[in-house]
Amino acid sequence: MTTIDIELLSVSKQFGANRIVDDISLAIPKGKFVSILGPSGCGKTTTLNMIAGFEAPSSGQIRIRGRDQEGVPPEARKIGLVFQNYALFPHMTVAQNVGFGLKMQGRPREEIADGVSRALKSVHLEGFEDRYPKELSGGQQQRVAVARAIAPSPSVLLLDEPLSNLDLKLREAMRVELKEIQEDLGMTFIYVTHDQEEAMAMSDRIIVMQGGVVAQEGAPADIYGSPRTSFVADFIGKSNILPASAEPGADRNLKVSLGAGKAVLTAARGDDVAPDNVRFCCIRPEAVRLAEAAGALDEPANRLTGTVQKVVNLGAYIEAWMLVDGGITLKSMIRSTRLEKLSAGCRVDLAIAHSAVQLLEQ
Amino acid sequence: MNRLLTYLFRTALAAILAFITLPLVVVVAASFSPTSAVTFLPSEWTLQWYAALWDSRWLDPFLLSVELAVIVSLASGLLGVLGAYSVAYAKCPGHTAIMALLLSPMSVPQIVKGVAVVLFLSSIGLYDLLGTPGLVMAHIILTLPYVVRMAATAMFGFDKRLDRAARILGASVTQRIRYVLLPLIRSGLFSGMTFAFIISFNNIPLSVFLVRPGQTTLPITVINHLEYSLDPVLAAVNVASLLFILGAIILFEKIGGFSAQFHGGSK
Numbered sequence: 101m102t103t104i105d106i107e108l109l110s111v112s113k114q115f116g117a118n119r120i121v122d123d124i125s126l127a128i129p130k131g132k133f134v135s136i137l138g139p140s141g142c143g144k145t146t147t148l149n150m151i152a153g154f155e156a157p158s159s160g161q162i163r164i165r166g167r168d169q170e171g172v173p174p175e176a177r178k179i180g181l182v183f184q185n186y187a188l189f190p191h192m193t194v195a196q197n198v199g200f201g202l203k204m205q206g207r208p209r210e211e212i213a214d215g216v217s218r219a220l221k222s223v224h225l226e227g228f229e230d231r232y233p234k235e236l237s238g239g240q241q242q243r244v245a246v247a248r249a250i251a252p253s254p255s256v257l258l259l260d261e262p263l264s265n266l267d268l269k270l271r272e273a274m275r276v277e278l279k280e281i282q283e284d285l286g287m288t289f290i291y292v293t294h295d296q297e298e299a300m301a302m303s304d305r306i307i308v309m310q311g312g313v314v315a316q317e318g319a320p321a322d323i324y325g326s327p328r329t330s331f332v333a334d335f336i337g338k339s340n341i342l343p344a345s346a347e348p349g350a351d352r353n354l355k356v357s358l359g360a361g362k363a364v365l366t367a368a369r370g371d372d373v374a375p376d377n378v379r380f381c382c383i384r385p386e387a388v389r390l391a392e393a394a395g396a397l398d399e400p401a402n403r404l405t406g407t408v409q410k411v412v413n414l415g416a417y418i419e420a421w422m423l424v425d426g427g428i429t430l431k432s433m434i435r436s437t438r439l440e441k442l443s444a445g446c447r448v449d450l451a452i453a454h455s456a457v458q459l460l461e462q
Numbered sequence: 463m464n465r466l467l468t469y470l471f472r473t474a475l476a477a478i479l480a481f482i483t484l485p486l487v488v489v490v491a492a493s494f495s496p497t498s499a500v501t502f503l504p505s506e507w508t509l510q511w512y513a514a515l516w517d518s519r520w521l522d523p524f525l526l527s528v529e530l531a532v533i534v535s536l537a538s539g540l541l542g543v544l545g546a547y548s549v550a551y552a553k554c555p556g557h558t559a560i561m562a563l564l565l566s567p568m569s570v571p572q573i574v575k576g577v578a579v580v581l582f583l584s585s586i587g588l589y590d591l592l593g594t595p596g597l598v599m600a601h602i603i604l605t606l607p608y609v610v611r612m613a614a615t616a617m618f619g620f621d622k623r624l625d626r627a628a629r630i631l632g633a634s635v636t637q638r639i640r641y642v643l644l645p646l647i648r649s650g651l652f653s654g655m656t657f658a659f660i661i662s663f664n665n666i667p668l669s670v671f672l673v674r675p676g677q678t679t680l681p682i683t684v685i686n687h688l689e690y691s692l693d694p695v696l697a698a699v700n701v702a703s704l705l706f707i708l709g710a711i712i713l714f715e716k717i718g719g720f721s722a723q724f725h726g727g728s729k
């Protein structure tokens with residue numbers, strides 16, 4: 101059975117007349133890596149600040165380890181927080197920064213030294229104890245910030261876009277490391293980011309936020325594979341999103357009309373959307389395949405012919421825009437071994453599996 | 463062209479430094495002169511005027527001035543931190559008005575302040591407070607704005623995310639002030655306290671209303687002496703106070719490190 105570490109019950113936050121967080125309910129299971137993902141300004145930091153206790157919710161309840169946190173100040177919540185700009189104490193050495201939490205708890209000297217070296221070890225920063233923050237690179241400061249937050253062994257660690265100040269290479273390396281640290285310590289991580297790749301790479305669960313509400317919540321693969329709204333489909337990964345309408349078709353499938361009825365595709369019937377409510381259709385670029393590709397026709401698929409409009413070589417993959425029957429443009433992602441076959445103007449046969457045509461209500 | 467500018471700049475700098483220090487050189491030279499007339503470059507050198515300083519006539523005022531400057535700089539430092547904290551950091555209600563009030567003594571002439579303190583003390587019947595207690599009070603009023611100003615500037619520059627970071631790590635408000643805020647504003651605070659120390663130690667216009675016979679500060683004693691004679695003992699007094707203040711600045715600097723390259727900047 102999973103225990104719930106942090107729970108938000110209908111939490112809202114209002115600044116003046118603006119409702120920044122609107123009736124959010126969440127249950128974050130213990131020991132999981134949970135990401136809060138959303139575009140800039142959607143209320144991620146505000147949500148984190150309410151969990152940390154820096155902001156009080158306008159309404160609703162926040163529970164940490166089962167206890168209502170109303171009136172509990174941040175210093176008594178026993179959670180860790182990693183800031184976007186790290187917020188290291190500039191007048192303290194690395195060791196003093198990392199030991200700060202334990203020192204505030206009044207732990208004996210040896211215990212602090214112990215905790216400091218353990219925390220520095222888990223972020224691979226041994227030997228830097230006596231440096232000052234300004235003598236460290238951005239990536240090293242980042243590690244110190246993580247070490248400082250985990251040293252007092254909080255059960256929950258909140259991270260607010262901790263990697264956004266690092267360059268791409270370091271960011272990718274740190275993703276792996278953060279995930280390892282989280283698994284080693286068995287700590288609950290709540291990770292705020294607007295980078296969907298980051299969230300996909302690390303999380304056990306993703307909470308997609310949009311305009312102060314939760315747009316979708318689930319495992320990364322579920323959110324990627326079956327986005328519930330066009331916003332989620334667009335935000336997570338790349339996709340073709342087209343206005344569509346649907347009606348029941350043969351074999352319990354749905355007939356989907358795109359582009360004002362000029363193109364018709366067949367979609368496998370999902371349980372969650374009634375045909376009358378369908379407004380959009382989402383097709384991932386990797387699901388738009390060349391018909392000749394191995395396995396493309398293994399499952400029931402729509403067959404289309406199209407003209408290649410533009411090809412962009414991304415190394416392992418090529419991205420191609422195809423103009424298909426009915427005047428619709430679809431973006432497609434194809435293994436670049438087929439590059440010689442594709443150039444602007446050539447005709448191609450395409451296959452899109454019925455199950456890859458996803459129907460959305462909004 | 464650039465070289466010409468550099469040259470001009472250096473000359474100007476040298477001229478300014480000379481303008482500031484030459485009068486001091488005259489005073490220093492005069493303090494070693496055996497004749498009672500103040501002369502530049504005396505033909506003989508003597509330490510007799512310095513020996514004359516070792517007398518309760520000069521030592522008592524000196525000790526009073528030191529006592530005053532120490533009490534005033536400590537008290538202004540403490541009050542200044544509290545004031546700056548509530549005004550610049552915690553932004554208590556009406557903080558701009560309170561800040562203006564805290565800084566207002568700066569815009570009142572010292573003579574006026576001196577008269578005001580005397581009138582105030584006598585009108586509430588505390589005439590006995592003239593002398594050391596009155597001096598302490600008046601000097602605190604005089605120096606507090608400088609300390610508040612410096613401490614407030616340091617606090618405005620303080621990154622409040624550091625306070626949040628300390629908070630989430632479990633630090634109570636007193637722990638946050640002690641371990642995070644104070645160390646980071648220390649240099650600003652100590653430069654304010656150094657100002658307070660020097661201003662108090664050198665003050666004449668305010669002290670002149672508040673001293674009593676037997677409780678006279680060093681600058682006032684110098685002024686009194688000047689009324690009767692202009693002899694090299696005054697030069698010796700000035701050189702000695704100059705050295706004392708230099709020593710005090712070095713001491714404050716050692717403790718506060720206000721000009722030291724600071725181990726800082728999280729960015």
Ligand SMILES: Nc1ncnc2c1ncn2[C@@H]1O[C@H](COP(=O)(O)OP(=O)(O)OP(=O)(O)O)[C@@H](O)[C@H]1O
Pocket residue numbers: 115120138139140141142143144145146147294
């Ligand atoms: N103290 C405040 N007073 C008024 N408005 C605020 C306050 N804090 C945040 N906001 C507003 O709330 C909205 C959400 O802010 P928040 O910082 O939570 O966004 P975010 O999702 O973290 O964005 P980002 O990815 O850019 O960090 C913004 O429009 C912001 O202007």
Ligand SMILES: [Mg+2]
Pocket residue numbers: 144145146260
């Ligand atoms: Mg934010």
